[in-house]
Amino acid sequence: MLARLPSSHPRYLAISKRAHQLKAGYDGERYVDKILNEIAFPQGTSILKDITLEINPDYIIQIDTLIITPYNSYLLEIKNYSGSIQFNQTVGKTIKTSPNGQMDKYDCIIHQLDRAKTGLKEWLNQHNMDMPIEALIVMANSNTDIPIPLETAIVKYAKQIPLYIRSHFKKEKTITSTSINKITKTIQLHRKKWWTDFPCKQYNISPNELKRGVLCNTCNEPTTRIPGHSWFCYLCKKNNKSALNKSVDDWFLLVSPTLTNRQLRLFLGLRSSSATSVVLRSQNLKRHGATRNITYTKK
Ligand SMILES: [Zn+2]
Incomplete structure (x- = not known):
């Protein structure tokens, strides 16, 4: 669009900003993929990416990455921000302050994460399945500053993920390989193609x-x-x-x-x-x- 749109067009700046955000998001997900490759996952682990599921026509969830291991499953919401992040759950916004002082407000990512986790639970329930789910916010950029630590959600830098996930491998197994297979196949079968308008x-x-x-x-x-x-x-x-x-x-x-x-x-x-x-x-x-x-x- 940016190649075809004259730079004098009234919407050029807004589209250029959106393209920049999408590119940052995509780069963040690619980086986390590389980090996940460092983990020797236990046998039977399933990793699903970019999943869109419909709980009902008004409740659609998007999951960046879902990792199902025999010990636990992890729903990853990946963010690639530079600067400083403040979560304001009261007003339902996440505020990003860029190194140049520019402030951007996003829909609260804690709420987004909770909505995805609750939605996935509900979707599994609809298909007579269940598993423990741990929802994580993953900051792809290790320079993202989070001045006030969160109590209501787990936030990790991408680099911390291997150690964090590996630390669970010694605990009790909670998801059977039959369940992992069934859940993976059912998600593959029902996942929606994410489609926006032209x-x-x-x-x-x-x-x-x-x-x-x-x-x-x-x-x-x-x-x-x-x-x-x-x-x-x-x-x-x-x-x-x-x-x-x-x-x-x-x-x-x-x-x-x-x-x-x-x-x-x-x-x-x-x-x-x-x-x-x-x-x-x-x-x-x-x-x-x-x-x-x-x-x-x-x-
Ligand atoms: Zn030319």
């Missing part, structure tokens, strides 16, 4: 507000077609071999799962419908409908 719909941006053309892979500005060659960016002074495929993909990522000749012609700023047909044929797309009413989807 970004254009989500942010109420019409495709007409996006930059038109085949954009350069480096600077995201429109390229020029050099006959017999490829798409050339005069700013970067280079050819972009994959720019056309990437620009067609932009439509499917941002706007809609279907595409017509007219839509693509306007989106890429092509001269004619016959030129657009050539482009459409060059892409690995599925054709639907009769001669005058053809739509294309990804295969």
Whole structure:
């Protein structure tokens, strides 16, 4: 979206901030994955990631990581914050103060964690299953400062997780391997695909507000077609071999799962419908409908 949206667009800053948050969240989860690889989990352990479960149509939970060992299960809510964190359960907010002094408020992560744990318990109950669950807030960034320790939830830095989880391995086993298998299979079977609207719909941006053309892979500005060659960016002074495929993909990522000749012609700023047909044929797309009413989807 940021590549296609002109930087002068009124929503550019908000989307750029959201993209930054999503990237930080993703990096945090990747880092915790690496840390978890350090743990020699007991035989039969199951690790599930990015689970979305529906308890009822109004109660949907998302779990970053669920680790089920024979000794205990751990529901991990992973956060990647820089700066200082304050939990204010009374007002239901988590307040992050960045090193530059900027303050951001989030929905209370203790409440979020409790909602996920209670939801998972309820979901297991609906499927006639049960297990002990320990919910943990995991701070991926070891520089995140938590000035007031929490009494109502367990907060650990990612680096503390291996020692913490390993310390439970000597205790009594509470979950049988049959249970672990059954719970894992049932979650795999029922997990929902997390699906949000297409970004254009989500942010109420019409495709007409996006930059038109085949954009350069480096600077995201429109390229020029050099006959017999490829798409050339005069700013970067280079050819972009994959720019056309990437620009067609932009439509499917941002706007809609279907595409017509007219839509693509306007989106890429092509001269004619016959030129657009050539482009459409060059892409690995599925054709639907009769001669005058053809739509294309990804295969
Ligand atoms: Zn360029």
